[in-house]
Amino acid sequence: MAVITKDGKRSWRRRSLRNQLAVQAGWLGAAVAFLVCWRFISEKTIWMFVLDAPQQAADLASRMAPPDWSYLAKLWKPLWDTINIATLGTLLAIVLAAPIAFCAARNTTPNSLLVRPVALFIIVASRSINSLIWALMLVTILGPGILAGIVAIGLRSIGFCAKLLYEAIEEIDPRQVEAVTATGASTAQVTAFGIVPQIMPAFAGISVFRWDINIRESTVLGLVGAGGIGLQLNASIMNLAWTRVSVILLIIISTVVFSEWISARVRQAFI
Amino acid sequence: MLKMSGLTKRYRTGDLALREIDLEVPDGQVMALIGPSGAGKSTLIRCINRLVEPTSGTVFLNDIELNALHRKGLRRARRNIGMIFQEYALVERLTVMENVLSGRLGYVGFWRSLFRKFPRPDIAEAFRLLERVDLDPMVDKRADELSGGQRQRVGICRALIQNPLLLLVDEPTASLDPKTSRQIMRLICELCKERGLSAIINIHDVQLARIFAERVVGLRMGEIVYDGLPDRLTPKVLTEIYGEEDWETTIGGEKTGGGDAGENEGDDEDAGPHPEKERLAGMI
Structure with missing residues (x-):
């Protein structure tokens, strides 16, 4: 100026x-x-x-069509696994992320010299490692299967959920907290009455948003043996069974659309 | 009785908000605290229930020294001090009933409060209070659905259900229209009379202070510069509290409403019309 x-x-x-x-x-x-x-x-x-x-793309497309619909019957079970991995992983993440978020938020942390940096480190560590890499490590620790997938999704999502949640906690209206404190409520009661109601919409939104992301992420976990539909996808690509690959991709797309629809509904309900 | 002596607050920024305040509020007295923005009114009442920690000085409520208390004792003492806020400070996403019952949190254990299992007498008292302030049809509404005046009445119920000895009231009318402001002030004062409560009311509006308070304390730069009856608030006193301004209109305007304009202009001795006339003027 x-x-x-x-x-x-x-x-x-x-x-x-x-x-x-x-x-x-x-x-x-x-x-x-x-x-x-x-x-x-x-x-x-x-x-x-x-x-x-x-030409190459047209060639691949021609080999993928028509989709091998008979393969669909074998996909329901892995698809169900995939949805379970995403849902249970998200639940695990939410349960662990909530206390971490309270420790990381400036206005609720019990100790800003020690506890807060530790909480922030957990958040950064979880966010900086991709779920595929978490899964790769967990498959060697826990062995292949759904459990490794659930834990991988959970560990990956802690950081995301805790970060967004602690930002929501830092943005609450302090006057409502002050008012509850002034009644003689204990710290736990101030949290339950003054803070939690204020962050509920953010909490619900973050949870379903992450669940929605996790549905997509869990479709590839099978590539490293952590369960779900990715296993079939990997096998079909390896065998050059492109008509099966196209069925798998179509079913993944419809699952993702469905999950987006659900998460939009939940977010609407929680405003 | 509330008794403060040598109460001083220096904020970390170095601002001296309160300087050696000595003040006594007898039981059952409604006292208005006036003064310009930044004079330390909010700090003063927050130093009583220690939402703000005073730097030095003592505060006694009856024979309890509030500023010597530790966590548990402080929580117990806060139960005896109700607080009403500017902009209501209700928990917006909770219902009216939950907001009122949150005034009982100091008496109810954590798990009971978490599952909203408040004792029956508390719930009965909440209904009684809501009925008293004409809000019983709103019990199950969420706080953010109410109008300003309704919200402030919920805030009043939340403070009263604590069954306090003292009310701290911080700018109760700052975000209300003139009519609602008067209704809320009248309600607070009536309830204090009914229950024999003493109250400290921070208020910007000098006229409202003159109408409703039994005693007015003027604060300027963290010091008490006036302490006396509301009808002794002359232009000279107001100038001392707020600084130079044409105060005749603040006081004189009311006189016109009372029908005795100019009659006792400049007469410091018994300036100000009769409180009853002021009240009637406020009704119009």
Whole structure:
């Protein structure tokens, strides 16, 4: 914001001349960086392969059609497993994330020197490792199967749920908490009456949103042996049974659409 | 009786909000605390129930020294002090009944309160109070469905169900329209009379303080600069509390309403019309 005085008259421009030049130099720099990167990627690409990509894609598509619907009968069980992995994993995450969120929120943490950093570290650690990698590790620890998948989804989701929940806790109206405190309520009662009602909509929203994400994530856990429909997907790709792959993809898509519908309904109900 | 002596509060920012306040409020007295924004009114009443920790000084409620209490003792003492807030401070997503019953939290164990298993007499008392403030049809409504005046009446019930000895009232009318403001102030004062409660009412509106309080204390920069009867609030006193301004209109305007305009202008000795006339003027 710049006020310019010229011949005793005041005028206003959004930026001073110096700021204007700096902004333009920034845009120029970004454009140059983009072009340099473009050239680098282009040099490392074998264009011959890219050029026939449309033919390759059409070929794959033709091999996937028509879907092998008879395979569907064998998919219900793994699909059910997948949904169970997502649901139980989300439940596990919510149960563990709630106390962590209270420890991580500035206004509710019992101790901001020790407890809060530990809680924040748990959140970061959980978020920085992909569920597929959690599953890979857990399969070696727990052995292959659904349990590894549930724990992997749970560990991965703790960070997400706890982070969003602690942000919701930090945004509550402190006056409502003050009012409950003033009645002589204990800390636990202040939490139950002053804080929990305020974060309930956020809590419900976060839970179903994460469940919705977990349905998608758990479809690939089978790739590393952690149960669910990913196992069949992996096997079908390995055997080049593309008509089966297309059935699996279609069934995954319909499950995801269904889960999005449910989570939208739940979020609506909890406002 | 509430007795403060040498009450001082210095915030961590270094601001001295209260300077050596000495104040006594006898049982059953309704006292208005007036003063400009930032004078320390909110800090003063929060130092009594220790929502704000005073830096030094003592506060006695009867023979309990409030600022010497530890967690459990403090919770027990807070049960005897009801508080009514600016902007109501109801838990918005709970029902009217739950909000009123939350005034009993100091008396009920955690698990009972979590499952809303409040003792029968508490629930009966909640119904009685809600009936007293004409809110019994709203019992099951969520607090955020109510109007401002209704919410403040729920806030009053929440404070009274504590069965307190003292009411701390922080700007009860700040977000209400003039008519509702008067109704709420009248209700608070009537309830204090009925139950023999003493009350400290922080209030911006000098006219409301003059109409409803038995005693007015003026606070400026964390110090008491006036302590006396409401009808002794002259332009000179108001200038001392708030600073230079044409105070004749604040006081004189009411006089016009009372029908004795100009009669005792500048007469400091018995300035201010009769409280009953003020009350009637407020009804219009």
